[in-house]
Every structure is written in structure tokens, then in C-alpha cells.
Amino acid sequence: MAAVNGALARALLRLFAVQGSYNYERMLGVGVGVAEEPLLRGLDRGKYGPAVARGARFFNSHPYLVGLAIGATARAEHDGAAPDQIERLREALCGPLGSLGDRLVWAGWLPLLSGATLAAIALGAGWFAVAAFLVIYNIGHVALRWWALRAGWEHGTRVSVALHHPVLQKAGALLGPAMAFAVGAALPLSASSLAVPFPRWAQWAVLLTAGVCFLLLRWRGDRVNGLRLTLGIAALALVVGLIW
Amino acid sequence: MILPIELLIALVVWGTLVGVDLVSLPQMMIARPLVAGTVAGAILGDIPTGLKLGVVFELLQYDILPVGAVRYPEYGPATVAAVATAHSSPSGVLGLGLGALVGLVTGLLGGLTISVLRRVNSRVVHAAVAQLESGDPRALIRVHVGGLLRDALRAALVTAVGLVLAWLARPLLAGVLSPRDALVLAVATVAAALAAGSAGTLRLVGRGPNLAWFAAGLGGGIVAAVWLR
Numbered sequence: 001m002a003a004v005n006g007a008l009a010r011a012l013l014r015l016f017a018v019q020g021s022y023n024y025e026r027m028l029g030v031g032v033g034v035a036e037e038p039l040l041r042g043l044d045r046g047k048y049g050p051a052v053a054r055g056a057r058f059f060n061s062h063p064y065l066v067g068l069a070i071g072a073t074a075r076a077e078h079d080g081a082a083p084d085q086i087e088r089l090r091e092a093l094c095g096p097l098g099s100l101g102d103r104l105v106w107a108g109w110l111p112l113l114s115g116a117t118l119a120a121i122a123l124g125a126g127w128f129a130v131a132a133f134l135v136i137y138n139i140g141h142v143a144l145r146w147w148a149l150r151a152g153w154e155h156g157t158r159v160s161v162a163l164h165h166p167v168l169q170k171a172g173a174l175l176g177p178a179m180a181f182a183v184g185a186a187l188p189l190s191a192s193s194l195a196v197p198f199p200r201w202a203q204w205a206v207l208l209t210a211g212v213c214f215l216l217l218r219w220r221g222d223r224v225n226g227l228r229l230t231l232g233i234a235a236l237a238l239v240v241g242l243i244w
Numbered sequence: 245m246i247l248p249i250e251l252l253i254a255l256v257v258w259g260t261l262v263g264v265d266l267v268s269l270p271q272m273m274i275a276r277p278l279v280a281g282t283v284a285g286a287i288l289g290d291i292p293t294g295l296k297l298g299v300v301f302e303l304l305q306y307d308i309l310p311v312g313a314v315r316y317p318e319y320g321p322a323t324v325a326a327v328a329t330a331h332s333s334p335s336g337v338l339g340l341g342l343g344a345l346v347g348l349v350t351g352l353l354g355g356l357t358i359s360v361l362r363r364v365n366s367r368v369v370h371a372a373v374a375q376l377e378s379g380d381p382r383a384l385i386r387v388h389v390g391g392l393l394r395d396a397l398r399a400a401l402v403t404a405v406g407l408v409l410a411w412l413a414r415p416l417l418a419g420v421l422s423p424r425d426a427l428v429l430a431v432a433t434v435a436a437a438l439a440a441g442s443a444g445t446l447r448l449v450g451r452g453p454n455l456a457w458f459a460a461g462l463g464g465g466i467v468a469a470v471w472l473r
Binding site for chain 1: 267296
């Protein structure tokens with residue numbers, strides 16, 4: 001038991017660098033292989049090498065939930081599952097883990113806390129809000145990585161059970177509305193706090209320009225992104241300012 | 245911009261950590277502009293400027309949803325360069341516009357280098373296929389650590405280039421811009437960042453039930469903003 005916990009802890013540490021060699025050929029595959037390797041050390045000599053090689057093949061999913069696949073495939077290797085069954089398990093997990101992680105983290109937990117932090121800064125919380133963001137975000141981040149790895153290891157090839165965990169379902173249902181509310185509130189508060197040093201005419205100019213830019217992004221979002229638009233508007237402002 | 249060498253080193257080290265955090269290690273979100281900007285401000289002894297530029301680039305960050313292998317600008321080291329620019333500018337409004345401009349160019353460059361790094365990593369992995377397929381864990385770790393080190397080098401270079409741009413911005417632009425020009429630049433960048441933040445959030449929210457929550461938050465935020473004035 002202690003050996004398993006030690007291996008899980010080593011795998012967890014390596015999971016933090018799972019995207020370290022991200023590439024277009026195997027995506028996260030090499031990082032997944034590196035993180036899975038401590039869990040494979042107990043295998044027979046003849047099984048260890050092929051299992052390590054399998055672990056490093058193509059894999060792509062959300063980085064925080066990839067531990068679920070690592071734990072599950074390592075457990076399947078220990079349980080003596082056939083190589084093609086393990087390959088199928090890896091393939092089957094890519095999509096669901098990716099979409100679940102994107103929904104929970106990139107479109108939920110992260111923008112929720114970012115929006116709350118923006119609002120808190122606008123209300124005068126200062127650097128304390130940023131420190132709170134880092135601490136709270138990472139409590140959720142580390143807990144999710146650890147849960148995923150342990151759940152994968154516990155369930156093995158029946159890992160789909162873990163994906164239907166009620167906490168995940170509940171979190172998915174709550175984070176969307178909370179994120180929408182927090183970022184919705186943050187936008188006008190941030191606009192107000194950023195425009196405070198501007199004279200009245202410039203504050204109206206911010207509102208008008210933001211409206212035009214917003215419509216442009218909604219209308220031609222396929223061609224224009226925030227970076228290009230902001231660079232373009234800044235260049236235009238420089239020219240207007242110099243001519244005016 | 246003339247900063248003491250120890251501050252420049254501290255900014256490059258911080259920018260490198262921020263750049264590596266974005267994708268490689270440990271993704272604890274120090275790469276978010278709010279965090280990157282605030283700490284860069286603290287290094288320079290100017291937290292308010294760090295917070296202000298952090299907010300501008302955090303809004304721009306909402307335009308990005310980092311799913312799959314999507315290409316996106318890198319706003320972490322960009323925010324560090326932006327804060328360094330703004331801190332060295334003679335007035336707050338000039339600093340905001342000029343800092344955002346330097347940060348945007350740095351962000352664009354950072355995004356390009358991420359794409360190049362992934363292509364280089366692909367070649368390295370392709371060249372090591374035989375070793376990887378043999379199941380040799382040392383080869384696996386060598387390929388992986390190599391990727392990490394290349395990312396650290398990339399992030400350091402992006403931050404250094406951003407700081408060079410910050411150094412060039414003042415003589416090239418700050419001397420030419422009148423206070424009114426600087427204000428127009430600040431207005432443009434703040435407005436575009438707000439638009440990008442709003443459009444990006446609406447893409448996340450979609451047209452489902454969350455839209456009502458977004459509208460409720462927006463209404464609450466407007467009321468609070470008016471009340472605070």
C-alpha cells in the first residue's frame with residue numbers, strides 16, 4: 001500500500017509537467033508516458049518496457065484530468081489487460097476528458113475566479129485579490145489532479161464510472177452560471193476603474209470605441225481576434241493622435 | 245527605460261517562470277496577466293501599475309480558449325514587458341497606452357514562438373521514435389526534459405525581447421507623443437481590451453441559460469460602478 005501511495009505521489013509530481021514536451025506528433029503523449037512510468041515499475045521485466053512505450057504514444061486531453069487516464073491505464077497494465085484493450089481505453093478517454101476539463105476548468109473555475117478577482121480589484125482589494133485568486137484556484141487545481149489520478153488507479157478499465165461522479169456533474173452545473181455572473185459583473189467594474197483617470201470625453205470615447213470593436217469581433221470573429229484588433233486600433237490611435 | 249541590472253534580471257527570471265507556467269510547468273496560473281503584472285509591479289516597486297496593466301491583459305485573455313492545439317498569443321511575459329514600459333513612462337496615462345502597445349507586440353511574438361517550439365518538439369520526438377518505442381524510460385525522460393528546457397529558453401528570450409522593446413519605446417514613442425496623443429492611445433487600448441473581454445466571455449457563455457446569469461452580473465456590475473462613482 002505504501003509503495004502504491006509513493007508511486008502515485010511521484011506520478012502526481014510528474015503530472016504537473018505533463019505538457020512539458022507538447023508537440024504536434026504525440027501531443028501530450030510523451031508527458032503522459034513520463035508521469036505513468038512510476039506506476040509501472042512493479043510490472044514484470046517483460047511487461048514494463050512495452051507498457052512504458054504504450055504510455056508515451058499519442059494522447060490529448062485536458063492536462064488537469066489526464067491523471068484519470070494515467071491511473072486507469074497503469075492499473076489495467078497491472079491487471080493484465082490485453083495491449084489492444086489498453087490502446088482502446090486510451091483512445092476512448094481522450095475526448096471525454098478533454099471536453100469535461102475544458103467545461104469545468106477553462107470555461108468554469110478559471111474564468112469564475114478571474115472575473116471575481118477583476119471585480120475585487122475594481123472595488124479596491126488590490127494585490128490581496130490576486131493572492132487570493134492564486135491560492136483558491138490552486139486548491140481546486142491540485143485537488144482535481146490528485147482526485148483524477150487516484151480515481152483512475154482505483155477504477156482501472158471501468159474508469160467511466162469516475163467520469164459520472166456526482167460532484168463533477170454538480171460542479172459542471174454550478175460553474176457555468178457562476179462564471180457568467182462573475183465575469184458579467186467584472187466587465188463594467190473594470191471599465192469604470194480603468195477609465196477613472198480619463199477626462200469625461202475620453203470616457204465616452206472608451207464606451208463608443210469598445211462598442212464598435214465588440215460589434216466587429218462578433219461580426220467578423222472568424223477573421224479578427226482580440227490581439228489583432230487591439231494592435232490595429234492602437235496603431236490607428238497613434239496615427240490619429242499624431243495628425244490631430 | 246533605464247532600470248538597475250538586478251531589476252532587469254529579476255524581471256527576466258519572473259517572465260521565464262510565467263512563460264513556462266503557461267503550458268509546461270506547473271500551470272498554476274502565474275501566467276495569468278493579473279498575477280504576472282502584479283508581481284512585475286512588485287519587483288519594480290509599483291504594484292498599482294502592475295495591477296492596471298494586469299487588468300487590461302486579463303481582459304484580452306478572455307478572448308482565448310486554450311483547447312487542443314489552438315494557437316494563441318502569450319500574454320504572461322507580455323504583461324511583464326508592458327508593466328516595465330509603463331513604470332518607466334513619465335505619466336500614468338502615457339504608460340497605460342505605451343505599455344499595452346509593447347505588451348501586445350510581445351504577446352504576438354510569444355504566440356509565434358510557442359508554435360515554433362511545438363514544431364521543434366515534434367521533430368525531436370519523431371527522431372527518437374525508435375528509442376521511445378523500445379520502452380526505454382531514460383530516453384523518454386530525456387525527450388521530455390529537453391522540451392521543458394527549450395520552453396524555458398523560449399520564455400526567457402520572449403521576456404528579454406519584450407524588455408528591449410520597453411527600452412526602445414520611450415525614446416522612439418514617448419518623446420514624440422503629446423499628452424493628448426498618449427490619451428488617445430490609452431483610450432484605444434482600454435476600449436479594445438474591454439471589447440475583446442466582452443466578446444470572449446459571450447463566446448464562453450453561449451446562448452443558453454447562462455446568458456441570463458451574464459446579463460444579471462452585467463446589470464449588477466453597472467449598478468455597482470455607477471454607485472461607486
